[in-house]
Amino acid sequence: MSAFHKSDNLLAxxxxxxxxxxxxxxxxxxxxxxxxxxxxxxxxxxxxxxxxAQAETEEQRFERELRESSEEHMRNExxxxxITTPSIGSILEELGAFRPVPYEIIAxxxxxxxxxxxxxxxxxxxxxxxxxxxxxIAERPQDVQDVGKALIRQSRALGVGDRLTKRSKSLFELxxxxxxxGMRSELIRTQEDVEKSxxxxxxxxxxxxxxxxxxxxxxxxxxASCKANYAPERARILGKAEIVDYYLDRLNTLHxxxxxxxxxxxxxxxxxxxxxxxxxxxxxxxxxxxxEKMSALANDAIAVAFAPVDAAGKIRIGAGAx
Numbered sequence: 052m053s054a055f056h057k058s059d060n061l062l063a064x065x066x067x068x069x070x071x072x073x074x075x076x077x078x079x080x081x082x083x084x085x086x087x088x089x090x091x092x093x094x095x096x097x098x099x100x101x102x103x104a105q106a107e108t109e110e111q112r113f114e115r116e117l118r119e120s121s122e123e124h125m126r127n128e129x130x131x132x133x134i135t136t137p138s139i140g141s142i143l144e145e146l147g148a149f150r151p152v153p154y155e156i157i158a159x160x161x162x163x164x165x166x167x168x169x170x171x172x173x174x175x176x177x178x179x180x181x182x183x184x185x186x187x188i189a190e191r192p193q194d195v196q197d198v199g200k201a202l203i204r205q206s207r208a209l210g211v212g213d214r215l216t217k218r219s220k221s222l223f224e225l226x227x228x229x230x231x232x233g234m235r236s237e238l239i240r241t242q243e244d245v246e247k248s249x250x251x252x253x254x255x256x257x258x259x260x261x262x263x264x265x266x267x268x269x270x271x272x273x274x275a276s277c278k279a280n281y282a283p284e285r286a287r288i289l290g291k292a293e294i295v296d297y298y299l300d301r302l303n304t305l306h307x308x309x310x311x312x313x314x315x316x317x318x319x320x321x322x323x324x325x326x327x328x329x330x331x332x333x334x335x336x337x338x339x340x341x342x343e344k345m346s347a348l349a350n351d352a353i354a355v356a357f358a359p360v361d362a363a364g365k366i367r368i369g370a371g372a373x
Contacts, residue, residue: 140239143184145288146269149276152189156275157182160268162201164357169209170309173257174356176205177264180242185272187234192226195234199223202241209257211248218244256309259301264356266298267322271353274346283336289345290337295326312364314355321352 160182166172183198199222206212218241225233245261270289277285302310302319309315325348328341337345359367 140243142266142269142294143181143235143239143242146181146184146273147188148285148288149185149273150188151276151280152185153272153275153279154189154191156272157185157194161357162197163204165208166357166360167362168360169257170260170314171357171360172205172208173260174264174267176202176209176245177242177261177266178268178353178356179205180238181265181268181272183238184235184269187231187238190229190231192229195226196223199226206245209245209248211245256305259298259304263298263301266294267349267352267356270325271346271349274342274349277342278339278346281339281342286338286342287336289342290329290332290335292326292329295322295329299323299326309364313366314358314360314364317366318352318355321348321355324348325352 160178162179162182164175166175179198179202183195183202186194186198199219203212203219218237222234222237222241225237242261242265245258273285274289277289299319299322302315302322305315310319325345328345328348329337331337331341355366361367
């Protein structure tokens, strides 16, 4: 068992992600054994191996199969597979229904913010992706570029800056062309690239917090838009309690030391309140009054997510505290 998180202020209370090396070794042996059987059967049946110029060598094929299978194995171990995780693409695409965009809320988000712990940095990264997506809907190219630059800074703080260099360049080029659909696709791929980076680092908690930050920010913006211009079909999107349940489950799987901090407990409590109101509609579209309540609760949750926090995980007085 090995620890991959570095100690940094609040992270000391956030716990460690342990990688089961024995499990991975057994998995590799299984893949290798499967490949050997295939090779023996191929030779026995006279299929042979194509020349290197026409196809990959047996060694290259083994390395490719091992890499592909290993990545799928890690996705399952980290709990970030397509079955259990809400698609960030689907979540962000649904934001397109919420117009006009509440730009004043986006403008209030400090893109230059620097946090002393990785959890809030991850939450902030996700929120910036949601901001960027909504800014493409509002067709504000300069703001999208500013968000792209902020994403680069935040990704470096998370230790995955190299991953976003190409994405950011593409995003800037798309803003110059005014390709709004292309920008939205690029932001979704940015989120997916960071998820892949977290998988490579075996950093499950950070991957989930990035996703949570994106969903929570998107929910806040959508609720504010729906509150200002209520429509049942838009309100129905906000009433998906199963998505809130997923993120509450992710918060529940945090390391025990982190779960017990005031920061984690308060954030969980605020999101639970959102879930309770969403569940009231029981499959129907939430009422205008319920949307107004969810909007206020989302604002409270965002205030907690980005409140000043000390090294023990305690929210500083007057900053999002209960």
